[in-house]
Amino acid sequence: MTKSEDFKTRLKIAKSKNQKKYLSEGEKRGSFMGNAFKLGTELVAAVGVGTIIGFILDSWFGTKPWLIIIFFFLGAAAGMLNVFRTANRMQKED
Amino acid sequence: MANNPMQQFNVYKIGPEINIGGVDLSFTNASLFMVISAISIALFLYLGTKEKKIVPDKLQLLSEMLYGFVAKMISDTAGSKAKPYFPFIFSLFMFVLLCNMIGMLPYSFTVTSHIIVTLILALFIFIAVTVIGFIKHGFKYLSIFVPSGVPAILLPLITVIEIISYLSRPVSLSVRLFANMMAGHTMLKVFGGFVISLGILGGWLPLSFSVALTGLEILVAFLQAYVFAILTCIYLNDALNLHH
Numbered sequence: 368m369t370k371s372e373d374f375k376t377r378l379k380i381a382k383s384k385n386q387k388k389y390l391s392e393g394e395k396r397g398s399f400m401g402n403a404f405k406l407g408t409e410l411v412a413a414v415g416v417g418t419i420i421g422f423i424l425d426s427w428f429g430t431k432p433w434l435i436i437i438f439f440f441l442g443a444a445a446g447m448l449n450v451f452r453t454a455n456r457m458q459k460e461d
Numbered sequence: 462m463a464n465n466p467m468q469q470f471n472v473y474k475i476g477p478e479i480n481i482g483g484v485d486l487s488f489t490n491a492s493l494f495m496v497i498s499a500i501s502i503a504l505f506l507y508l509g510t511k512e513k514k515i516v517p518d519k520l521q522l523l524s525e526m527l528y529g530f531v532a533k534m535i536s537d538t539a540g541s542k543a544k545p546y547f548p549f550i551f552s553l554f555m556f557v558l559l560c561n562m563i564g565m566l567p568y569s570f571t572v573t574s575h576i577i578v579t580l581i582l583a584l585f586i587f588i589a590v591t592v593i594g595f596i597k598h599g600f601k602y603l604s605i606f607v608p609s610g611v612p613a614i615l616l617p618l619i620t621v622i623e624i625i626s627y628l629s630r631p632v633s634l635s636v637r638l639f640a641n642m643m644a645g646h647t648m649l650k651v652f653g654g655f656v657i658s659l660g661i662l663g664g665w666l667p668l669s670f671s672v673a674l675t676g677l678e679i680l681v682a683f684l685q686a687y688v689f690a691i692l693t694c695i696y697l698n699d700a701l702n703l704h705h
Contacts, residue, residue: 446629448623
């Protein structure tokens with residue numbers, strides 16, 4: 368049994384050592400960059416999707432260019448909603 | 462050959478041309494590297510779990526750590542209800558991670574730097590999550606488009622915005638992974654080209670940049686696989702637990 372107990376103490380020491388350097392400075396900066404990129408694509412994707420929907424609806428109903436303009440702004444609003452939600456989620460994680 | 466930084470993204474056919482019903486199904490270098498990643502995942506997990514030792518060796522430790530990492534990620538973001546989807550998210554995470562990492566090797570091909578690959582992955586997730594939501598909640602799932610506590614006048618507007626926001630999920634998921642991988646690899650190639658063109662006198666500065674960028678790219682490769690998997694968990698959470 369001594370062998371497994373010895374292993375347990377060693378595991379404990381290794382775990383406590385590991386916890387201290389959990390996030391180094393470089394890793395933190397990397398994840399900040401990832402977060403920033405996440406927000407950017409969140410915004411752009413919704414604007415793109417909104418505009419494409421507007422374009423498709425326009426060519427269906429023949430109402431060029433009104434729906435594409437309206438859906439561009441709706442897409443921008445959706446993008447901001449996305450960014451807002453992602454930022455909320457990030458704050459909860461920290 | 463090394464002058465064009467975009468040349469690394471070329472897809473070319475390997476072996477004979479296969480044409481089934483007018484659809485070109487030839488084996489390309491992209492398919493080759495997907496097969497390599499899939500085989501190396503299977504081999505790695507097989508070797509890692511073959512002998513179940515109490516004191517694990519390196520391979521077993523690594524596979525157990527990856528298992529624990531993904532299991533914790535799922536339970537943290539999507540709760541205990543998402544446990545049945547562990548195999549799906551684990552294989553997704555491993556596939557994206559291995560594709561990114563194998564792409565970091567010289568002379569290899571980065572599968573995830575092509576938007577068609579990431580878009581298909583993201584669309585699959587999007588459709589799967591939507592189907593799971595409808596199976597679990599029926600037509601009540603549509604209530605995620607109608608947030609509570611909104612005045613009746615604003616409701617149509619908010620619903621349209623919510624639908625656009627929902628439809629933008631696969632786009633942002635795929636574009637993020639594709640753009641990160643492609644930008645990073647292009648930058649590596651551009652700095653590599655500077656080293657050659659500036660020669661032995663001026664080439665040291667871009668060379669040091671190249672070394673730093675390689676480290677950063679490995680970090681990005683891991684981080685993007687992680688983000689891809691965690692967003693899948695978040696979408697799954699929205700589908701499993703309606704809380705609007």
